[in-house]
Amino acid sequence: GSGFLTEGTLQAQGDAAEGVMTGLHYAEQLDVPKNQEFREAFNTEYGHYPDIYAVQGYDAGQAIANTIDQLEGDISDKQAVISTMEKLTIDSPRGEFTFSKAHNPIQNIYLREVKDGVNVVQSIAAEALEDPARGCKL
Numbered sequence: 001g002s003g004f005l006t007e008g009t010l011q012a013q014g015d016a017a018e019g020v021m022t023g024l025h026y027a028e029q030l031d032v033p034k035n036q037e038f039r040e041a042f043n044t045e046y047g048h049y050p051d052i053y054a055v056q057g058y059d060a061g062q063a064i065a066n067t068i069d070q071l072e073g074d075i076s077d078k079q080a081v082i083s084t085m086e087k088l089t090i091d092s093p094r095g096e097f098t099f100s101k102a103h104n105p106i107q108n109i110y111l112r113e114v115k116d117g118v119n120v121v122q123s124i125a126a127e128a129l130e131d132p133a134r135g136c137k138l
Helices: 010-017 033-046 052-070 078-086
Strands: 021-024 105-115 118-129
Touching: 021 118, 033 052, 052 078
Parallel strands: none
Antiparallel strands: 021 105, 105 118
């Protein structure tokens, strides 16, 4: 199923979630150095470990801060902001990613299985998945 089927809801699902397999761009136990660092810092600050929503917020914050830094604080030129963001590489807890032509992350999608109440990565279901930016067709 969709990764959001078990993301942030495992405690409520209890034993019913065991063995459920999902695909998502993040998993708690992802073996990425930035993930371990982020999880521990988040837990120290907030008293619990982060979920995908916290990771996505962190990544958005990095994109904004990195863009402002590269533009030396001058964000008055909208096209310069967009052009700068388009070229970013984000060092994320989900693994480094860049942006597609559609401005979506080019990222791995992980196959996860719930084991002992945790979404455990089984494999990479899609490596560096990219939105082809074909647009909507009616």
